[in-house]
Amino acid sequence: MSHIVVITHEHDRFLGKRNLMLRRGSPYLLFDVLEQLKRRGHSVRIQQGPSKIYNADIAVLHVDATVTPADHVDYAKGFAFCLNVGASDISKRRISGALISEGDAWQGPVIVKSDLNNRGIPETLLNRRSRRAGKPPPFPHLPTLQPYEVYGSLGEVPDGIFGNDDLVVEKFIPEREPDGFAARFWVFCGERERCTRYVSPNSLVKASETIRREPVPVPDEMRERRRELGFDYGKFDFVLHEGRAILLDANKTPGRPQSLAKMFAAGAADLADGFEGFIRQAR
Template identity: 85%
Template sequence: MARVTVITHEHDRFLGKRNLMLRRGSPYLLFDVLEQLKSRGHSVRIQQGPSKTHGADIAVLHVDATTTSADYVDYARGFPFCLNVGAADISKRLISGALITEGDAWQGPVIVKSNLNNQGIPEILLNRRSKRAGKPPPFPHLQAPRPYEVYGSLGEVPDDIFECDDLVVEKFIPETEPDGFAVRFWVFCGERERCTRYVSPNSLVKASQTFRREPVPVPDEMRERRRELAFDYGKFDFVLHEGRAILLDANKTPGRPQNLVKMFAAGASDLADGFEGLIRRAR
């Protein structure tokens, strides 16, 4: 049996509050995978912030922020094997396959997003908790979040958008359906995976706001991007556009939508199999 350490930010709340049944919950998908691993005899420890010790066989770098600071990465590299140690930056400028610039020839609609994952909300929460703890904010230059904005063409985007380092402009290319719009979500851990196409009435597709789901294969382009971005565990959001798979978002700390908790938990056993495959590889 293996000893597993999960490295989180010192101000992260990987474990939520206990419910009426005195059970722990979590907003993260990894929680369900860890519960499976514990049921199989593995031990799990949550390490909040870097430490001087590396008492585990395998670790997971699970810092819920767009960019993981060097001290966390250096600590993670001290373990015999650490998942996602090479995936320290998931900013849109690094991962997105739909980015366009001010002078691009693209004629279709565009969307303005934060360069940060999840609009920078994880960084905002970490700054708040750090302040309550009497410590300096880990992200002192954080800009206020702004909602996604869709424009009919590149020419409609205000000029100052392109001067903002915290914003990016992408082609707006959801897969269109007669009854809505679709995006594909690929969740993986080691060699185990599931890839699902979600259809929503909203053009900005969220897994929690969909009315139809179907399994789909993983394109070779996405597997190559996963290798390039050094992801052992995570979730990729992508679309098929003009016959090509386009990565829109890469998440190293995927969550569990509240209305889909049971569905996500049901797939945790397979992901735990993938985690055990990584344990064997580490040994």
């Protein structure tokens, strides 16, 4: 039995809200993993924001923001064993393998995205909750939320995009299928993992909007990127393009889409096995 501490932002709603059955829900996959661990006898404490207390056998840095604030990282480093300390920055400029510049020779379609993860929505929510609590926003200089935009070529990208530090331009390279588009999602915790290829009628593939899915192997390139980016737990979104695995998104606080909640919960036991592998290392 071990004591686990989950480090979140002060205004992050990791536990979600109680529903009509007085049960806790959560937007995060880690919630399901922790429920499994509690059933196995481990104790869990949610630490909202840095503290002076370091009483835990193992900790997880789980701040839902593109760049984890430095004080949270410093607090996490105070634990003898803490997951994802090295994965504190998941900005597109750091993680994406599809970035292109204005003078690139790429002839295909491109997509313009926010440099922030998930268009900066997590930071926007944290700012809103902070203001409601009468405190200054933790991310005061956020850009205006913008949808992802796909263009047929680099020449169609509007002026000023490449000079905007808040935006990035990527090759638009979903895997094309006769009935849609495909992307691959690799979820992992320690040595336990699942990797699934999802096919969607939409060119921007989301796991919650798919017509079929199938398990696929994890390419060596993705395992190497995971080591480089310092991920112990998380989710990578990638595609195979011209025989190479290309990372598009890396998430250190992966969610659990409501439409796939049962499927995600069913796989949580295996991820909990991976978490217990870290617990054994910590000992």
